[in-house]
Amino acid sequence: MSFPKIRLRRLRSSASMRRLVRETTLSVDNLVYPLFVREGSELKEPIKSMTDCFHFSSDTVTAEAVEVAALGIPAVLLFGLPDKKDEIGSQAWAETGVVQRSIKEIKKAVPDLLVITDVCLCGYTSNGHCGVIKDNKVDNDATCELLAKVALSHAYAGADIVAPSDMMDGRVKYIREALEENNFHDIAIMSYSAKFASAFYGPFRDALDSAPVFGDRKTYQMDSANARQALAEIALDIEEGADIVIIKPALPYLDIIYRARQRFDCPIAAYNVSGEYMMLNSAGEAGLLDKQQAMLEMLTSIKRAGADIIITYFAKDVAKGI
Ligand code: PBG
Numbered sequence: 001m002s003f004p005k006i007r008l009r010r011l012r013s014s015a016s017m018r019r020l021v022r023e024t025t026l027s028v029d030n031l032v033y034p035l036f037v038r039e040g041s042e043l044k045e046p047i048k049s050m051t052d053c054f055h056f057s058s059d060t061v062t063a064e065a066v067e068v069a070a071l072g073i074p075a076v077l078l079f080g081l082p083d084k085k086d087e088i089g090s091q092a093w094a095e096t097g098v099v100q101r102s103i104k105e106i107k108k109a110v111p112d113l114l115v116i117t118d119v120c121l122c123g124y125t126s127n128g129h130c131g132v133i134k135d136n137k138v139d140n141d142a143t144c145e146l147l148a149k150v151a152l153s154h155a156y157a158g159a160d161i162v163a164p165s166d167m168m169d170g171r172v173k174y175i176r177e178a179l180e181e182n183n184f185h186d187i188a189i190m191s192y193s194a195k196f197a198s199a200f201y202g203p204f205r206d207a208l209d210s211a212p213v214f215g216d217r218k219t220y221q222m223d224s225a226n227a228r229q230a231l232a233e234i235a236l237d238i239e240e241g242a243d244i245v246i247i248k249p250a251l252p253y254l255d256i257i258y259r260a261r262q263r264f265d266c267p268i269a270a271y272n273v274s275g276e277y278m279m280l281n282s283a284g285e286a287g288l289l290d291k292q293q294a295m296l297e298m299l300t301s302i303k304r305a306g307a308d309i310i311i312t313y314f315a316k317d318v319a320k321g322i
Contacts, residue, residue, distance in 0.1 A: 024304045026296065026318060028072045032116060032269070033315035035068075036207060037061050037102045038081040049206035050274055051281040053313055055081065058101040062109040071319035075114035077163065077311055078102055081208055082124055088132050089124030093149040095156070103157040116161040116190060117154040119147055119175070128212040130166040130220060138220055144171045148178035155184040163246070165192040167220040169236075176241030190269060191242035194230035194256055197221035200249045200275030207274070230256045231263060238266055244309065249273040251298065254305040261306025269309035270302045277313040292321060 011021045036047065036055050043057040044064075056064055068076055080099035082091035091097050103115050121143065122130040131143030143166065151162040152175075162179075164171050172191050179187050197218045205211040222230060230253075234245050245264070247256050248271035257270055280298065284291025295314050302310050312318070 024300055026299055026303060028315075028319045029074060030303075030309045031073050031315040031318060032075045032077050032309060032311040033068050033073050034077045034079060034311060034313060035061060035064060036079050036081060037098050039083040039098050047207045049203040050278060050313065051285075053207065055207075056102075058098060058105050061102050062105045065106045065110050065113055068316065069110045069113040071316055073315050073319055075116055075161070076106070077116040077118060079118050079208060080123060085124055085126040087126055088146065089121035092121055092124040093146070093153040095153060097153070100153055100157040103154060103159050107158040114160045115158065116163050117151075117159045119151045119154065119162050119164040120166045121146065121150070122166075122210040122212075123208045127214065128210050129215075130217065131168060138168075140168050140170070143168045144174040147171050148174040151175040151189075152178045152182060152184075155179060155182070155187050159187065161188045161190050161244075163190040163192060165195060165246075165248075167192070167195050167217075167222070170240065172237045172240035172242050188243040189241060190244040190246060191237040192248055192271070193234040193237040193242065193245040194247045194253070194260070195221050196224045196230075196249065196253060198224065198249050198252070198273070198275070200252070200273045202275050203278045204274035224252070227256055227259060231259060234260055234264060238264065242266070244269055246271055246311070247307070249276055250302045250307070250310070251276050254301060257302065257305040257307050267308045268306060269311060270305075270307035272299065272302060272310055272312040272314070274313065292317070296321075 012018055037058055038055045040057045041059050044060050045055045047053040078099050099117055106115055120130050122128055127133055129138050131138040147164055154162050172189055237245055244267045246269045247253055250270035250272045260268055280291055280294050283289050299310055
């Protein structure tokens with residue numbers, strides 16, 4: 001009688017067996033939940049382009065932060081939407097800026113919740129670019145100086161981690177120096193090291209009103225076809241002082257996560273961006289798939305590829321569901 005020598009199905013024969021041999025597990029410990037804050041008070045306005053996401057004001061965001069912490073999620077990532085935008089994005093480093101005020105409120109209400117801040121200018125500039133424009137181009141070094149000011153203003157407000165998302169060359173070095181010179185030795189830099197020029201940021205740009213007014217972001221964000229260059233970007237950021245590196249988006253770039261995991265030892269984060277989030281929400285709402293299952297499958301794939309940390313709008317759903 002002939003029979004298969006190895007029956008891998010034995011390892012799938014019951015829920016307990018599957019649990020016993022499961023190689024990758026999602027944990028709430030490694031999730032980061034993004035939050036959007038804007039000027040005003042008593043606001044909790046639904047964001048039209050992003051299911052179950054809201055614009056908060058600095059007074060209402062604390063209640064949300066308390067809920068996030070109670071769910072066991074260790075960190076939030078703050079994005080600010082100022083009332084007034086200008087050429088250089090000066091509200092981004094204002095002491096009384098909406099992010100700066102929100103950091104203080106959140107740290108007062110839930111001191112143990114890590115506050116990560118997005119360090120970029122695109123939400124603050126009238127042209128929607130991630131830096132200062134000179135001769136119709138984003139000027140790299142002038143932008144780095146402003147980004148260092150933004151990061152420092154977040155550190156003074158009490159941020160635990162700053163996350164530059166602009167893709168200028170050398171910005172991690174500028175930020176690290178500014179932090180060290182001002183005695184912020186313990187503020188971590190979580191750098192968006194391999195950030196691709198992606199169509200998957202669409203819903204987010206609506207939420208932050210940050211789409212570029214002219215041109216696109218292809219002269220600073222990465223070309224989606226490049227993997228070796230992504231590793232070069234990550235290596236540079238680590239050398240300049242990044243503690244954690246981010247690959248963004250996640251799903252179309254799982255190979256980059258995998259390669260980075262083989263090569264680097266620092267924590268790797270993946271940003272499961274707004275377009276990935278809304279793809280599942282839209283398909284779920286249309287009755288095309290089971291959203292909860294698809295969500296777990298998607299997030300598990302990101303972990304399996306090698307990410308330690310996942311930044312995701314699904315963080316609360318995961319925390320409630322697993
Ligand atoms: C800003 C920034 C972007 C995202 C995070 N920080 C968008 C962009 O480059 O336009 C996208 C996040 C998301 O889509 O969820 N530089």
